[in-house]
Amino acid sequence: MKKLFVLFFILNSFLSVSQESNFQALKFQNIGPTIMSGRVVDVAVNANNPTEFYVAYASGGLWYTSNNGTSFEPVMDSAPTQNIGCVAVDWESGLILVGTGEVNSSRSSYAGIGVLKSTNKGKTWTNIGLTDSHHISKIWINPKDNNEIVVGVLGHLYSKNDERGVFKTTDGGKTWKKTLFINDETGIIDISFAPSNPKIMFAAAWERERKAYNFKGNGSNSGIYKSENSGTTWVKIEENSGFPSNKGIGRIGLTSFSENITYAIVDNQNVRPNATGKMPKDANAALFEAEVIGAEIYKTVDKGKAWTKTHDKFINDAFYSYGYYFADITVDESDENRLYISAVPLLFSNDGGKTFASLSKDNVHSDHHVCWINPKKPNHIINGNDGGINITYDNGEHWIKCNNQAVGQFYAVNVDDKENYEVYGGLQDNGVWAGPNNYVHNVEWVQNGKYPYEFLSGGDGMQVQIDTRTNQLVYTGSQFGNYTKINRNTAERDYITPRAEKKEEPYRFNWQTPILLSSHNQDVVYLGGQYVFRSMNQGKKWQKISPDLTKGKVEGNVPFGTITSLAESTFKFGQIIVGTDDGNIYITKDSGENWTKVSSNLPQNLWVSRVRFSNFNKNRVYATLNGYRNDDFTTYVFVSEDLGLTWNSLTEKFNENAANVILEDTENENILYLGTDNGLFISIDKGKIWQDFSSEIPNVAVHDLVIQKREKDLIVATHGRSLYKLNISNLQQIDENNKLFKTEEIVFSKNWGNKNYSWGKENTPNVEIWYYVKEFTNPILTIKNKEGIVVFTHQGKAEKGMVKLDFDLSIDEKMKTSIEKKNTKIKINQADNKKYYLPIGKYTIELEANGKKESQILVIKEKN
Numbered sequence: 001m002k003k004l005f006v007l008f009f010i011l012n013s014f015l016s017v018s019q020e021s022n023f024q025a026l027k028f029q030n031i032g033p034t035i036m037s038g039r040v041v042d043v044a045v046n047a048n049n050p051t052e053f054y055v056a057y058a059s060g061g062l063w064y065t066s067n068n069g070t071s072f073e074p075v076m077d078s079a080p081t082q083n084i085g086c087v088a089v090d091w092e093s094g095l096i097l098v099g100t101g102e103v104n105s106s107r108s109s110y111a112g113i114g115v116l117k118s119t120n121k122g123k124t125w126t127n128i129g130l131t132d133s134h135h136i137s138k139i140w141i142n143p144k145d146n147n148e149i150v151v152g153v154l155g156h157l158y159s160k161n162d163e164r165g166v167f168k169t170t171d172g173g174k175t176w177k178k179t180l181f182i183n184d185e186t187g188i189i190d191i192s193f194a195p196s197n198p199k200i201m202f203a204a205a206w207e208r209e210r211k212a213y214n215f216k217g218n219g220s221n222s223g224i225y226k227s228e229n230s231g232t233t234w235v236k237i238e239e240n241s242g243f244p245s246n247k248g249i250g251r252i253g254l255t256s257f258s259e260n261i262t263y264a265i266v267d268n269q270n271v272r273p274n275a276t277g278k279m280p281k282d283a284n285a286a287l288f289e290a291e292v293i294g295a296e297i298y299k300t301v302d303k304g305k306a307w308t309k310t311h312d313k314f315i316n317d318a319f320y321s322y323g324y325y326f327a328d329i330t331v332d333e334s335d336e337n338r339l340y341i342s343a344v345p346l347l348f349s350n351d352g353g354k355t356f357a358s359l360s361k362d363n364v365h366s367d368h369h370v371c372w373i374n375p376k377k378p379n380h381i382i383n384g385n386d387g388g389i390n391i392t393y394d395n396g397e398h399w400i401k402c403n404n405q406a407v408g409q410f411y412a413v414n415v416d417d418k419e420n421y422e423v424y425g426g427l428q429d430n431g432v433w434a435g436p437n438n439y440v441h442n443v444e445w446v447q448n449g450k451y452p453y454e455f456l457s458g459g460d461g462m463q464v465q466i467d468t469r470t471n472q473l474v475y476t477g478s479q480f481g482n483y484t485k486i487n488r489n490t491a492e493r494d495y496i497t498p499r500a501e502k503k504e505e506p507y508r509f510n511w512q513t514p515i516l517l518s519s520h521n522q523d524v525v526y527l528g529g530q531y532v533f534r535s536m537n538q539g540k541k542w543q544k545i546s547p548d549l550t551k552g553k554v555e556g557n558v559p560f561g562t563i564t565s566l567a568e569s570t571f572k573f574g575q576i577i578v579g580t581d582d583g584n585i586y587i588t589k590d591s592g593e594n595w596t597k598v599s600s601n602l603p604q605n606l607w608v609s610r611v612r613f614s615n616f617n618k619n620r621v622y623a624t625l626n627g628y629r630n631d632d633f634t635t636y637v638f639v640s641e642d643l644g645l646t647w648n649s650l651t652e653k654f655n656e657n658a659a660n661v662i663l664e665d666t667e668n669e670n671i672l673y674l675g676t677d678n679g680l681f682i683s684i685d686k687g688k689i690w691q692d693f694s695s696e697i698p699n700v701a702v703h704d705l706v707i708q709k710r711e712k713d714l715i716v717a718t719h720g721r722s723l724y725k726l727n728i729s730n731l732q733q734i735d736e737n738n739k740l741f742k743t744e745e746i747v748f749s750k751n752w753g754n755k756n757y758s759w760g761k762e763n764t765p766n767v768e769i770w771y772y773v774k775e776f777t778n779p780i781l782t783i784k785n786k787e788g789i790v791v792f793t794h795q796g797k798a799e800k801g802m803v804k805l806d807f808d809l810s811i812d813e814k815m816k817t818s819i820e821k822k823n824t825k826i827k828i829n830q831a832d833n834k835k836y837y838l839p840i841g842k843y844t845i846e847l848e849a850n851g852k853k854e855s856q857i858l859v860i861k862e863k864n
Helices: 002-013 283-288 444-448 813-822
Strands: 040-045 053-057 061-065 084-090 095-100 115-118 136-141 149-153 165-169 177-180 186-194 197-207 223-227 249-256 262-271 292-300 328-331 339-342 346-349 368-373 381-385 388-392 410-415 422-427 431-436 454-457 464-467 473-478 482-487 493-495 515-517 525-528 532-535 563-568 576-580 585-588 607-613 621-626 636-640 659-664 672-676 679-683 702-708 713-718 723-727 767-777 780-784 790-795 799-807 841-849 852-861
Touching: 040 084, 040 368, 040 381, 040 388, 053 084, 061 084, 095 136, 136 186, 149 186, 165 186, 177 223, 197 249, 197 262, 223 249, 262 328, 292 339, 328 368, 339 368, 339 381, 410 464, 410 713, 422 464, 422 473, 422 723, 431 473, 454 473, 454 482, 464 515, 473 515, 515 563, 525 563, 576 607, 621 659, 636 659, 659 702, 672 702, 672 713, 679 702, 767 841
Parallel strands: 084 136, 186 249, 249 328, 410 702, 563 607, 607 659
Antiparallel strands: 040 053, 053 061, 084 095, 095 115, 136 149, 149 165, 165 177, 186 197, 197 223, 249 262, 262 292, 328 339, 339 346, 368 381, 381 388, 410 422, 422 431, 431 454, 464 473, 473 482, 482 493, 515 525, 525 532, 563 576, 576 585, 607 621, 621 636, 659 672, 672 679, 702 713, 713 723, 767 799, 780 790, 780 841, 841 852
């Protein structure tokens, strides 16, 4: 009964709030970018035809290519999640198994929902179990019997659970047996098997515990287990085998060359001999200035009985302090001494791990996670990293980058106010970029030499603020509050992050540090640490305008007790709301002279993912709280009409789906947009009822939302599928009535229905006619010319919500005769496609629904 409940609970988390959506006709347009890609976690390559392979992205779904990465198509968009830990393919039968939930254990390694199965190249997916696993690391399919499957499960990231270890099925997933279980904090991070005898398997156990304030990625329960019967039973490698066994052992990666020979790479978090013990000066430095042993490689030549370290020296600059993010090792099937290490750089050894050289040449991103080595041509490598897919045919001397798909992992998005406005955004490990709002993917830029998006700064890209007085001054930066003011005209850069005095304790900055330009005076900049900092002169000088607004410093290796979100009211300068990672929300009405805590009546100890003031009511504020870092996926969204004195929940009937961002519409106060860890939602009644609002957007995390107010465009920043755009001008007009929306004027052309060239496309017009009906009805839509002749009719059947009709302005010969007879000045000629088209004139569109009528004008005008 418990398993059924867990299955229902998790699957329910990925259903939309309403069984119907009134807005499926509104299609979001992906506006890229693609070139910087996103984090790859696995590949599955057809060894008999290596131009055919699947690529698994951490939070961007599964993609397929049959032309060696020249182009890809998504094959998991219909699945209930895009979060992947691993993929396995049986190329003979076409069976695809996806282990959902990324295993790299980073700040944005999203949970999954078990094992997904497809037998039709991803057209449909079936969940075959392990729904409480959250993070799955490895899947083995018996090529002789697809019903026999072995799965390595890492388990929950932020909490203890029992569904972790090794699981096996012999009936294709109908039933599962847990064949290896260490404890509720130790899961399986990798499984290797001997190519010639897959009965011989090794499994890597990893003890790890992540909290919002601390990550312990090692423990005495980390180690290697062996099976001699295809994962049915397991025996731990003995402590006296030579393989390290102590509390400093972290993530382990495995690769088997034969029954006898297996390699293991270990993240050894024990301190190096003669370490100074000095603490790095800030969180960013702590990532790289580590004094731990780091990456080590061990080898067995006797089926795992004895293990020997392959190298005498430290493998420097491979893992740094964050070895939990790597530990993938691959051996060339044709030569036991050729090894590839996926680390910060991609490392290669041709002497069995004694020495290493970097293969991270030009055109290759850092932070590597997977390598496939062609068994027939070993210098042919397909590599997946934080910047996408790379291919080499000469063992890394030259690389091809295969980034044509929009799988960027955005944290934040913003827009400027230029006539043809640009969008700006910060991405996970791919810096900050700016580009055109009307971007459409093509490879024409390769010929002209300039990609439409411009790279602004590196690192993990974070929030962006633009001074819209000139649209050239940009404030942005990277992880842990490292912010810079950039003048795009002059390329001048000024580092602006405030620093503590020597006598002070260092300031604490969140991974995603909030920054804000005041809407009242854009020389005024706000920045959140544990204090609110304000600069009156564009970041040159700072002052604290608050006490520590958090619950205080918490000991750990991740900065905690920090401000995560801040906003200023457009009604009043200095009226500020602040949210923290430990659950506090404060408001000041007087530029920081006095602060009032307003979160005491809200759920406690949750991450405040967003706070906002209303655009319409000076006393209205919104807050989203996020329990992701507690493995709590409840949707927490609240509104207050009295500046936080009292709060009302907006998501009591909402399915489990952690909330990242709420946005009130800029024109219609009844409309709210909500970005969650699994999709975008809309309410048109101030949050009473929510509906799915993600047509063309798969089930992916939405981290940020912004509206370009002048153009009435909504921009959606996803953490896995880059940016999406939708014009919401019609949507903003929705009220309690049916609506027929204004149509764009169209310029008449004598070439309608003809081809410009014999090989060209037919030139056909199209008018989009949009209307909204509040309740299900059978609407009638007609178009009449000025003489009253009905030139078009549409009879709707049981329609509700936003509806779009495409009208190509064509008429039949009978209608053409009627129009010419009524107005002898008009002559309508037949086009090459044998159709007739409406002439220049003014037409009336009329919508009749539920006994009420609405009308608009359609203009077909002469070319200027």
